[in-house]
Amino acid sequence: MTTTHAETPIRDTSRDAHLAATYAERGWIQLPNLVGAGELATIRALIEEADRGGRFSVPKTGVQADQALPEYHKTMRVLRRLWTDYPEVEALCRRIGRLVGDVTGWSSTRLWSDRVFIKPGKKVGSRPTIWHQDLPKIPIDRRGFTTVWITLSDLPATKGAMTFLNGSHHLGPLGATAQLGGESDLSELLREQDWNLVSGCTTAAPLVAGDATMHAGLTLHRAQANVEEEDRVVLAISYVDGNALYTGGANPVTDNLGMAPYKRMEHATMPIVA
Numbered sequence: 001m002t003t004t005h006a007e008t009p010i011r012d013t014s015r016d017a018h019l020a021a022t023y024a025e026r027g028w029i030q031l032p033n034l035v036g037a038g039e040l041a042t043i044r045a046l047i048e049e050a051d052r053g054g055r056f057s058v059p060k061t062g063v064q065a066d067q068a069l070p071e072y073h074k075t076m077r078v079l080r081r082l083w084t085d086y087p088e089v090e091a092l093c094r095r096i097g098r099l100v101g102d103v104t105g106w107s108s109t110r111l112w113s114d115r116v117f118i119k120p121g122k123k124v125g126s127r128p129t130i131w132h133q134d135l136p137k138i139p140i141d142r143r144g145f146t147t148v149w150i151t152l153s154d155l156p157a158t159k160g161a162m163t164f165l166n167g168s169h170h171l172g173p174l175g176a177t178a179q180l181g182g183e184s185d186l187s188e189l190l191r192e193q194d195w196n197l198v199s200g201c202t203t204a205a206p207l208v209a210g211d212a213t214m215h216a217g218l219t220l221h222r223a224q225a226n227v228e229e230e231d232r233v234v235l236a237i238s239y240v241d242g243n244a245l246y247t248g249g250a251n252p253v254t255d256n257l258g259m260a261p262y263k264r265m266e267h268a269t270m271p272i273v274a
Contacts, residue, residue, distance in 0.1 A: 020103050027169030027219035029103070030204055034212040035150055039092060043235060044152055046086050047079065047116055055079055056118070079116040080252065082235075084269065089114060093237050096148050097273030100239045103214065104146060108242025109274040110265060112138075112145070113253045119160045119223070119232040126160065126226040129179050131186060133168075134238075135217030136176040139249030141262065143169075144241025145217030151207045152233045160226035161205035162213060167198040168220035189220070240265070242272050 023029045035043075050056070056077040083089040093111050101109040120126050135145050155161055165186065174189050190198075204213045215221055226232045246254060248261030257267050 020105065023103050023214065023216070026164070026166045026199075026202075028164045028166075028204075028213055028215035028221070030207075031099075031148070031212040031214060032208075033210055034096070034148075035092070035210040037210070039088070040152060040210055042088050043092075044233075046082060046089065047152075047233070050079055050082065050085075050116075056116075077118045077120075080113055081269065082116060083111070083114050094273045096237055097239055100146060100148065100214070101274040104144075104241070106144065106241045106243075108272050110240045110242045110244070110270055111273045112238040112240050112270060114235065114237045117232075117234050117236060119226045119234075121229045121231050122225075122227050123229065128225045129160075129223040130177075131165070131189060131220050131222045132177050132179045133174055133218050133220055134215075136173045137251065138217060138240075139247040139251050139254055140240055140244040140265075141247055142241065142244055143216075143218060144244045145238065146214060147217070147236050147238040148212050148214045150212040150235045150237070151209060152235060153209050153230065155205060155207040155209075155211075155232065156228070157203055157205035157224070158226075159205075159228045159230070160223045160232040161203055161207070162215075162221055162223050163201050163203040164213075164215060165198050165201050165220040169216040169218035170197045171218070171220075173218060174220070186220070239273070240270075 019029055056079045083093050093114055097109045097111060100106075134147060135143065138145050149162065171190070171194055177189070207213075242264075244265070245262050246259050246265045253270075254265070257269065259265055259267055
């Protein structure tokens with residue numbers, strides 16, 4: 001049974017310096033009760049409608065090692081840009097964008113994309129998501145990428161919860177590693193001196209439906225396989241610094257938009273929201 005929070009507005013992080021300081025120090029924060037019960041019900045209904053319409057697809061990470069995995073289609077399904085069809089999701093993206101601006105301190109905040117991730121339960125077969133950073137696969141010219149990850153149902157650690165390496169955003173980009181497959185060890189990514197910049201791992205669990213995390217694009221993170229019966233369904237909304245420039249690199253969000261390299265990403269599908 002899913003437990004939901006009472007309907008509450010998103011907190012005003014401009015009056016909560018602790019959130020911004022924690023994000024700067026650890027590279028991620030936890031945001032309890034980010035989305036209320038009414039919004040959760042609406043989002044779930046819109047996702048079901050989109051699923052019936054056949055809009056979900058297999059994720060393409062751009063790393064060949066991921067796409068070559070046997071039974072790759074069973075690992076996760078993805079739905080992109082729900083906000084372009086549903087004003088309710090657009091409003092949520094804009095409100096959270098204001099929170100992101102408060103936490104990051106960016107002078108302007110651009111919506112990169114919203115994505116619904118469905119990680120199947122144990123009946124279908126779930127894989128762990130191994131240690132990785134998001135930013136090396138994002139075609140922007142600087143740091144300034146963050147993702148707000150909202151769980152749409154209660155999330156124990158055994159349901160594919162996220163684990164973060166605290167302080168790892170200070171390491172800089174470590175490469176566009178594969179995200180799926182077998183277990184990985186942090187020693188494969190970190191050098192001996194890197195351990196002086198990090199402060200242990202934290203698993204963000206348990207979470208209640210409507211809770212969220214927010215992590216920087218350079219923060220190392222992973223998720224265990226989902227060993228519960230129920231699918232793990234999350235809404236991930238990503239944002240970029242409004243001053244970031246598009247590099248021209250390949251990415252499903254920016255491919256075929258006709259944007260010029262090393263210019264700001266002035267496109268209707270990537271609006272300034274704060």
